[in-house]
Amino acid sequence: MLSIRNLSAGVENKPDILKRISLEVKAGEVHAIMGPNGSGKSTLAQVLAGHPGYIVTSGEVTYLGQDLLSLPAEERARAGLFLAFQYPVEIPGVSNAYFLKAAVNERRSRQGQEELDAIEFLQLLDEKLRVVEMDRSFVNRPVNEGFSGGEKKRNEILQMAVLEPKLAILDETDSGLDIDALKTVAQGVNRLRRPDNAMILVTHYQRLLQYVEPDRVHVLFDGQIVKSGGKELALELERKGYDWIREEVTAGEPAGSSVAR
Amino acid sequence: MSTTAKTLEALANREYKWGFVSDIEADALPPGLTEDVVHAISAKKNEPEFMLEWRLRAYRHWLKMERSAGEPKWANVTHPPIDYQQIVYYSAPKRTSDGPASLDEVDPKLLETFEKLGIPLSERKRLAGVAVDAVFDSVSVATTFKAKLAELGIIFCSFSEAVQNHPELVQKYLGSVVPYTDNFYAALNSAVFSDGSFCYIPKGVRCPMELSTYFRINAASSGQFERTLIVAEEGSYVSYLEGCTAPMRDENQLHAAVVELVALDSAQIKYSTVQNWYAGDAEGRGGIFNFVTKRGKCAGRRSKISWTQVETGSAITWKYPSVILQGDDSVGEFYSVALTANRQQADTGTKMIHIGENTRSTIISKGISAGRGNNTYRGLVKILPRAVNARNYTQCDSLLLGDRCGAHTFPYIEVGNASSIAEHEASTSKISDEQLFYCKQRGISGDNAVSIIINGFCKEVFKNLPMEFAVEATKLLGVSLEGSIG
Numbered sequence: 081m082l083s084i085r086n087l088s089a090g091v092e093n094k095p096d097i098l099k100r101i102s103l104e105v106k107a108g109e110v111h112a113i114m115g116p117n118g119s120g121k122s123t124l125a126q127v128l129a130g131h132p133g134y135i136v137t138s139g140e141v142t143y144l145g146q147d148l149l150s151l152p153a154e155e156r157a158r159a160g161l162f163l164a165f166q167y168p169v170e171i172p173g174v175s176n177a178y179f180l181k182a183a184v185n186e187r188r189s190r191q192g193q194e195e196l197d198a199i200e201f202l203q204l205l206d207e208k209l210r211v212v213e214m215d216r217s218f219v220n221r222p223v224n225e226g227f228s229g230g231e232k233k234r235n236e237i238l239q240m241a242v243l244e245p246k247l248a249i250l251d252e253t254d255s256g257l258d259i260d261a262l263k264t265v266a267q268g269v270n271r272l273r274r275p276d277n278a279m280i281l282v283t284h285y286q287r288l289l290q291y292v293e294p295d296r297v298h299v300l301f302d303g304q305i306v307k308s309g310g311k312e313l314a315l316e317l318e319r320k321g322y323d324w325i326r327e328e329v330t331a332g333e334p335a336g337s338s339v340a341r
Numbered sequence: 342m343s344t345t346a347k348t349l350e351a352l353a354n355r356e357y358k359w360g361f362v363s364d365i366e367a368d369a370l371p372p373g374l375t376e377d378v379v380h381a382i383s384a385k386k387n388e389p390e391f392m393l394e395w396r397l398r399a400y401r402h403w404l405k406m407e408r409s410a411g412e413p414k415w416a417n418v419t420h421p422p423i424d425y426q427q428i429v430y431y432s433a434p435k436r437t438s439d440g441p442a443s444l445d446e447v448d449p450k451l452l453e454t455f456e457k458l459g460i461p462l463s464e465r466k467r468l469a470g471v472a473v474d475a476v477f478d479s480v481s482v483a484t485t486f487k488a489k490l491a492e493l494g495i496i497f498c499s500f501s502e503a504v505q506n507h508p509e510l511v512q513k514y515l516g517s518v519v520p521y522t523d524n525f526y527a528a529l530n531s532a533v534f535s536d537g538s539f540c541y542i543p544k545g546v547r548c549p550m551e552l553s554t555y556f557r558i559n560a561a562s563s564g565q566f567e568r569t570l571i572v573a574e575e576g577s578y579v580s581y582l583e584g585c586t587a588p589m590r591d592e593n594q595l596h597a598a599v600v601e602l603v604a605l606d607s608a609q610i611k612y613s614t615v616q617n618w619y620a621g622d623a624e625g626r627g628g629i630f631n632f633v634t635k636r637g638k639c640a641g642r643r644s645k646i647s648w649t650q651v652e653t654g655s656a657i658t659w660k661y662p663s664v665i666l667q668g669d670d671s672v673g674e675f676y677s678v679a680l681t682a683n684r685q686q687a688d689t690g691t692k693m694i695h696i697g698e699n700t701r702s703t704i705i706s707k708g709i710s711a712g713r714g715n716n717t718y719r720g721l722v723k724i725l726p727r728a729v730n731a732r733n734y735t736q737c738d739s740l741l742l743g744d745r746c747g748a749h750t751f752p753y754i755e756v757g758n759a760s761s762i763a764e765h766e767a768s769t770s771k772i773s774d775e776q777l778f779y780c781k782q783r784g785i786s787g788d789n790a791v792s793i794i795i796n797g798f799c800k801e802v803f804k805n806l807p808m809e810f811a812v813e814a815t816k817l818l819g820v821s822l823e824g825s826i827g
Contacts, residue, residue, distance in 0.1 A: 129782050132774065157784035169779040173797030182793055183783035190784075222797065239783065 081107050081278050082128075082148075082247055087139035089127045095137055097123045099303040103340045105247070108275040112289055112314060113282045115300035116322040121282045122166055124300070125251040128280075129163040130156050143247065158187045162245030164236035166252040171223040176235065177205060179223045180242050187243075208241040212268040230261035237268040248272070249280045254288035266291030286318035298340050301325050308340040360619055363454040369432035369563065374425055376400060379532050382431050386501050386535070389508055399521035399531030406525050413525055416688040417717040417749055418657050420593070420630065428595060429563040430533045434477055451477060454557065472497055474538040474554045476567055484538075486550065496541040497552055500568055503539035510541060514572055518601040518638045518665070526597040526632045526659075530566045534599070537567035542577035542608070551807055553582035556598075558618070558629070564595040571601070573608035575641065580611040580807060593621075593656060598633045606641030606668065611649070613806050614662075618654035623712070625684030628656025635662035639671035642697070647674040649805045652687060661719065663692035666700035666728070673702040676802040681714025681746070690720035690751075695728035695761070704735040707799050710746035717749040722763050724756045731761040739769040740798050742791075770798075 082105040090097035097120045105111050115121050127134045128141065130153030141148040148156060171179065184204075185195040196204065205219055214234060224232050233253050240248055250269070254262055269292050273279065281288060289297075289311065297313040298305045301322075306329050307313065317325070370381055379400045383393040412423070434448055455475050472486035474497065490497050496507060504511050521531035538554040558565045573579055583600075596618060602610050612635075621628025631654075637646035648662035664673030675691035693702035708716040716739065724731045739748035754763050772794050780790035796803070 131778055152781070153778060154781040154784055154786055157782050163782050165779065165782075169773075169775050171776060171779070171794060171797055173800035174793055179780075179783070179793065182789060183780075183785050186786065186789060187784040243783065 081105055081144060082280075083142040084128075085140050085142075087124075087127070087136065087141060089123065089134055089136045089139075091123075091134055095135060097303050098127065100139065101300075101303070101305055103298065103305065105278050105280065107246075107278055109295045110273065110279045110281065110292065112294040112297045112311075113280060113300055113305075114284070114286070114297060114314065114317060116325075117284065119300045120303040121284075121300050122251055123303075125163055125166075125249045125280075125282050128156075128249060129153060129161065157183075157243075158190055160244075160246030162240050162243055162248045164233075164240055164248065164250040164253050166255070168224045168227075168232040168236055170225045170227075172225050174223050175220050176223055176238075177202070177219040180205065180219075180239060183239075183243060205242065208238060211241050211271050212238050213264060214238055229256040230258065233257060233265055234261065234268075237265055237272075241268065241272055244272075244277075246277050247280070248277070249282065251282045252284060253281075254283055254285065262288065263291060286314045289314045296341065299325055301329055305340045363450055367432045367434060369429050372427050372429045374400075374428070374430055374533065378430055382533055382535060385431065386504065388504055391508070391512055392504060395516065395521070396532050399528050400533075402522055403525065403528035403532055406528060411525070416659050417715070417719070417751075418659065418686040418688050420657055420686075423593075423595060423630070425529075430566070431535050432563040433535070451475075455555065472550055472552050474499060474552075476536055476538070476554060476556045476565075490548070490550075490552075493546050493549070494543040495546060495548055496539065498539055500534070500537040500539050500570070503570075507539070507541070510572065511539070511570070514570055514601065514603055515568075516601075518603060518636050519599050519634050524634060527599055527634045530568060530597050530599045530634070533564075534566045534568040537569045537598070539569075540571045540579065540581065542571075542573045542579045544574040545576045546574075547577065548579040551580050551582055553584065555584045556596075558594060558596065564597065566596075567598050569598070569600040570603075571610055571612070572603045573605065573610050573644075575606040575608060577605075578609045581613070582807060583612070583614045584617070593628060593630050595630045595632065596655075598635075600633070600635040600662075602637030602646055604637065604639050604641060604644035604646050604671075607643045608641060609645045609647075610637060611647045611807075612637070612662070614648075614650040614652075615806075616650065616652045616654055616658070619656075620654045620683060620685050621656040623683050625656065625713075628685070629654065631655035631658045631660060633658075633660045635660065636665065636692075637663070637673070638665045639668050639673060639697075639700075641671070642668040643670045644668050645672040645674075647672075647676075647805070648691065649676040649802060650678070650689075651799075651802070651806070652677070652679040652689060655687075656685060658685075658687040658689050660689045661691055663694070664702065665694045665696065666702065666731075667696045668700075669697040670699045671697055672700070674805075675702075675704045675706070676805045677705070678707045678709070678799045678802045679716055679718075680709045680711070681716045682711040683714065684712070685714045686717075687715070688717040688719055690718045692721040692723070693733060695722075695724040695731040695733070697728060699730045700728055701732045702734075704733070704737075705801050706735075706737045707802055708737070708739045708748055709742065709795060709798070710739065710748050711742035713745050715747040715749075717751065719751045719753075721753045722755070722765075723753075724758065724761045724763065726757040729758055729760045731758075733761075733763040735763070735765045736801075737765070737767040738798070739767075740795070741769065741771050 084101055084103040087101045088099055113121055136149055181201045188195050253265055294311050297309055299307040379396050383396055434451055474484040484498055519527050521528050540552055542548055604610050618629035618631055639646055646664045652658050666673050673693050679687045679689050681687045691704055706718045708718055710716040718737050722733045737750050741748055750767055752765055756763050776794055777790050
């Protein structure tokens with residue numbers, strides 16, 4: 081589904097945040113990308129989603145057979161790539177329902193499908209609200225305006241449920257959540273997990289992975305994937321801390337020149 | 342260039358869809374303004390003596406103002422001097438017969454013009470639930486649903502007809518809210534106004550449909566000077582809409598209207614405007630100078646006047662729909678969205694004059710500036726000493742699109758007693774790259790994203806518009822963004 085090869089990217093003032101990253105994600109898989117603060121996790125998420133503030137200096141990314149990097153952000157989204165934002169943006173005065181309807185219908189019309197009318201859309205929305213166990217009142221509030229941190233994150237999961245992405249990237253969706261909110265979010269994610277879609281969970285902590293079991297875990301350190309493994313790698317990290325990785329890397333362990341899978 | 346900048350570039354270069362010219366033979370006076378012209382306009386309209394005298398008093402007052410201070414200079418707008426002797430003060434589509442035309446007698450080209458503007462006038466196609474008075478250049482060409490409204494005692498007709506058929510009402514209320522001495526453009530309008538709408542709602546009647554006037558300027562180098570007068574008797578209610586467009590021309594054209602509203606005891610008037618005059622091109626050539634005086638008087642107790650305006654057109658807008666809160670417990674409201682793109686300038690706002698006790702007013706103003714547009718909110722909240730327990734709430738928000746536009750706020754607040762409260766809140770914001778990226782990440786194009794964000798910004802105002810208008814206003818802002826990045 082997603083194939084990243086030797087991707088290097090950054091921002092104008094720091095063009096080398098990601099250094100030759102390679103990663104393969106197949107349909108049906110859930111990958112966790114872990115790493116200490118500043119290791120480049122969010123940069124990877126933003127670059128894949130097409131944030132205009134990030135610059136790709138080399139490498140290529142293939143998504144469902146297309147050259148992902150040549151597509152503008154909105155076309156990536158319409159092709160089924162979804163980013164759950166670490167810091168969801170407020171859009172004052174625009175209701176969640178209106179915003180989501182615009183998103184759904186714009187994608188539908190570009191794909192030659194008929195747009196949903198208000199009633200059809202509300203039916204879809206009701207169904208998805210049940211999946212993520214959220215209140216109807218949620219959808220009439222302005223997008224993220226006045227939401228608590230937890231509400232914002234849950235709103236991202238609601239949007240993900242409505243837009244039914246093929247590849248979802250969740251950027252630190254677990255951060256700032258209390259245990260109940262974390263469980264709700266995890267439950268939503270699990271219910272949206274299907275054999276024909278894939279997810280990348282970007283996270284600092286292991287605790288989300290207690291509820292959402294990943295197929296693969298990768299450790300990002302200083303812009304490189306330095307270690308990949310099964311779900312047990314997350315537990316090991318939790319136990320030993322990132323210092324363990326730091327020591328391994330500085331001790332000259334081979335850094336991710338091979339393709340992480 | 343950032344994506345925001347690109348999107349906004351497109352906003353600044355928006356197209357004007359209503360810029361066509363209709364080829365209609367006109368009966369016009371030569372350009373220039375003299376006492377003879379005032380006489381000629383009055384004679385063409387076969388007016389009673391009191392009207393001519395009133396016009397002449399207004400003309401002489403205007404002349405005095407023109408020779409001393411001239412046009413008002415305090416507004417935050419700039420334009421080359423207007424040559425009032427180059428303006429055509431009367432231009433009307435030629436008619437074969439005299440007297441008020443029935444719809445069958447109206448030139449098909451005129452009907453076609455209005456149909457093209459989305460205002461079908463013919464019996465078969467007319468808008469359900471909305472009665473329309475269509476004003477073309479200097480005269481009203483047709484008014485729909487007149488008979489049906491007459492059954493309820495509601496008078497809805499062109500100003501000219503009101504002067505003929507209801508002179509006592511015209512004489513009683515004309516200039517009672519906006520006297521001809523009020524300001525330079527009000528004086529000019531009073532001298533030369535040629536038509537407009539008149540509306541009278543009798544005691545206790547709730548007008549069952551929206552009343553509306555659609556103003557169209559067509560003739561070149563003509564000015565439009567119309568007058569609207571709405572009187573709501575005790576306990577009555579009316580919702581009134583106003584729309585306007587003009588052809589695209591390289592010269593500026595002057596539109597100096599006066600609107601007067603009178604609400605008696607417990608009466609309510611809701612007045613909504615979607616102003617879409619031609620705004621001029623990207624370099625600021627052409628466009629309408631929209632210098633308008635709009636004022637309502639809450640003359641009776643518990644009366645209410647509510648202004649809602651969406652100002653998207655005109656090269657320059659100079660307009661302050663105001664409310665004089667004379668009756669005790671009366672309520673005044675002003676909801677405004679003003680968009681300035683290209684080199685448009687708007688100096689707009691309101692005046693709330695609290696005279697009666699327990700009077701309340703609300704002001705919600707949303708200014709959007711794009712391109713090199715310059716947007717000014719100017720408002721006066723004046724609470725007189727006898728207006729005890731008066732309340733005002735004002736909220737002024739500005740949205741800046743790009744870095745070459747301007748937003749200014751000039752609130753004046755005068756509170757004359759200790760029991761009254763005036764609140765003022767203001768904010769200035771920009772559409773951020775992060776907001777745009779968030780929308781795009783959900784598959785929404787840049788054009789739609791900006792449109793959605795602007796609509797959200799304007800929501801508090803749009804929700805006060807009648808349904809048909811809310812849709813039109815939303816579309817208008819949407820159209821403004823056509824051809825942007827995708």
